[in-house]
Amino acid sequence: xxxxxxxxxxxxxxxxxxxxxxxxxxxxxxxxxxxxxxxxxxxxxxxxxxxxxxxxxxxxxxxxxxxxxxxxxxxxxxxxxxxxxxxxxxxxxxxxxxxxxxxxxxxxxxxxxxxxxxxxxxxxxxxxxxxxxxxxxxxxxxxxxxxxxxxxxxxxxxxxxxxxxxxxxxxxxxxxxxxxxxxxxxxxxxxxxxxxxxxxxxxxxxxxxxxxxxxxxxxxxxxxxxxxxxxxxxxxxxxxxxxxxxxxxxxxxxxxxxxxxxxxxxxxxxxxxxxxxxxxxxxxxxxxxxx
Amino acid sequence: xxxxxxxxxxxxxxxxxxxxxxxxxxxxxxxxxxxxxxxxxxxxxxxxxxxxxxxxxxxxxxxxxxxxxxxxxxxxxxxxxxxxxxxxxxxxxxxxxxxxxxxxxxxxxxxxxxxxxxxxxxxxxxxxxxxxxxxxxxxxxxxxxxxxxxxxxxxxxxxxxxxxxxxxxxxxxxxxxxxxxxxxxxxxxxxxxxxxxxxxxxxxxxxxxxxxxxxxxxxxxxxxxxxxxxxxxxxxxxxxxxxxxxxxxxxxxxxxxxxxxxxxxxxxxxxxxxxxxxxxxxxxxxxxxxxxxxx
Numbered sequence: 001x002x003x004x005x006x007x008x009x010x011x012x013x014x015x016x017x018x019x020x021x022x023x024x025x026x027x028x029x030x031x032x033x034x035x036x037x038x039x040x041x042x043x044x045x046x047x048x049x050x051x052x053x054x055x056x057x058x059x060x061x062x063x064x065x066x067x068x069x070x071x072x073x074x075x076x077x078x079x080x081x082x083x084x085x086x087x088x089x090x091x092x093x094x095x096x097x098x099x100x101x102x103x104x105x106x107x108x109x110x111x112x113x114x115x116x117x118x119x120x121x122x123x124x125x126x127x128x129x130x131x132x133x134x135x136x137x138x139x140x141x142x143x144x145x146x147x148x149x150x151x152x153x154x155x156x157x158x159x160x161x162x163x164x165x166x167x168x169x170x171x172x173x174x175x176x177x178x179x180x181x182x183x184x185x186x187x188x189x190x191x192x193x194x195x196x197x198x199x200x201x202x203x204x205x206x207x208x209x210x211x212x213x214x215x216x217x218x219x220x221x222x223x224x225x226x227x228x229x230x231x232x233x234x235x236x237x238x239x240x241x242x243x244x245x246x247x248x249x250x251x252x253x254x255x256x257x258x259x260x261x262x263x264x265x266x267x268x269x270x271x272x273x274x275x276x277x278x279x280x281x282x283x284x285x286x287x288x289x290x291x
Numbered sequence: 292x293x294x295x296x297x298x299x300x301x302x303x304x305x306x307x308x309x310x311x312x313x314x315x316x317x318x319x320x321x322x323x324x325x326x327x328x329x330x331x332x333x334x335x336x337x338x339x340x341x342x343x344x345x346x347x348x349x350x351x352x353x354x355x356x357x358x359x360x361x362x363x364x365x366x367x368x369x370x371x372x373x374x375x376x377x378x379x380x381x382x383x384x385x386x387x388x389x390x391x392x393x394x395x396x397x398x399x400x401x402x403x404x405x406x407x408x409x410x411x412x413x414x415x416x417x418x419x420x421x422x423x424x425x426x427x428x429x430x431x432x433x434x435x436x437x438x439x440x441x442x443x444x445x446x447x448x449x450x451x452x453x454x455x456x457x458x459x460x461x462x463x464x465x466x467x468x469x470x471x472x473x474x475x476x477x478x479x480x481x482x483x484x485x486x487x488x489x490x491x492x493x494x495x496x497x498x499x500x501x502x503x504x505x506x507x508x509x510x511x512x513x514x515x516x517x518x519x520x521x522x523x524x525x526x527x528x529x530x531x532x533x534x535x536x537x538x539x540x541x542x543x544x545x546x547x548x549x550x551x552x553x554x555x556x557x558x559x560x561x562x563x564x565x566x567x568x569x570x571x572x573x574x575x576x577x578x579x580x581x582x583x584x585x586x
Contacts, residue, residue, distance in 0.1 A: 041401050044401065045443070046442060046443045046469075047443065047444045047445045047469070048441050048442035048443065052529050075302045104306055110310065111397040112310060113360075113363055113364065114313070116309065116356065119305055121297050121302070122297070123296065123297050123301065127299055152341050152342075152352040152353060155340055155341070156294060156296040156305060158297075219346040220346065
């Protein structure tokens, strides 16, 4: 399912996040990159250097918007000014799909600037799905929601995280940005099998994947995006690719950012797992035909 | 009583509870406070809504979020206020930051706006910056003006040729939204530049061999002495600039921003200003792209 309604029927390959330390290299060297993911909020401004850089990037590259503050799971209504600015940016970038997180982070107009986990309840799923639909209808662009990494679970929850994710995306009829690193981090923090998670979500709705590095502490894992991707995450990525098909994939590296080439090379390691997944799918198909 | 989050109302109540817990100021040592606002044990309160696991208590899990919240927003303010940090010192700045962000948590989707009310807070609660409150207010205003200059919108410019034939008694000119006009009692522009230069030297020194000593003179920047200055904080070709202005020029620009007609704005400059001076200023402002249509 490389191209589906949730990623605008595109067939993007392996991208990386557009980050300030790499601006000079990208604008001067014009490296070959399948696509860049931008953090929408960094460009939802009136003008100045951010939009100048973005416009120069858009002349050369395909760009997909990823947000961190829509807070689909917040009980608050979507902020109109926020949506207006986001729509202006969507028009500018022509992003084929837009992603943000399955989380909350603001209440009564106060923002925590964090991706806080949801209580996995039916009421929360219903509210979240309604907000996703509202945002999609306003922005007129397909939406993919991303599973977050988390460090706490709530007594209020009535289902697993992957059941909640599935419930939300089915009700909203939207896509999934499957972050396999987040699944891994949360699986270690909450003692579940990441493979149960991967097997339990609607694969046909996956429009994009994220991979990233994390940090191991004594009692928990922290989603730091400041390392190369760890091996168990690559294994999960391979499994996800077997289940979902080859999907637009993005490496997130947000802290202690190394050179552009180092980040890009790390992202391109995904090709190995994509090739393995393709072979496995061909073998499975051939076996099925033989029977 | 556990919060259930099984209705929209319940979800809102749940989120209010978690937000309050996550945003409460940290205790000394960057730990979560041991007591809830009503005096109950925080461990008991956390256990009401967070599940423990075999490695972390509910308290410890909540503390991860509490710490991340404060580290994130203080880091952000830290980055936006190098001059204020240098003037107050790191410890005093941190206390100011916590007090400010407790009273004025973010109401914006972007961290860019975090310092928008800092000057107002310093004025309202001078104890956090005493005895340098006057200077701290000016630096906070100046550093916020830099944020505005960086990415605020630009409007189509007008040039003297565009308004040469207009009636000055009726013509109003706008100024670019990204342009801030500041009258300062200290030369904060030079001070902030000196702090940035010092920080750059420090960064370069830290990349040198470990035995290398930092070059002399990069440790501290002398605080500015009182000296009234009129400064424009702006951008040109998307680079940040500060421009010193003469007092009459500042008065004209301020009058224009407040909506005065051209003739009244020029009159605001006072006596002793020649038509040639005024012409030269307008030509320069037009060249810098500061003038735009009155909205």
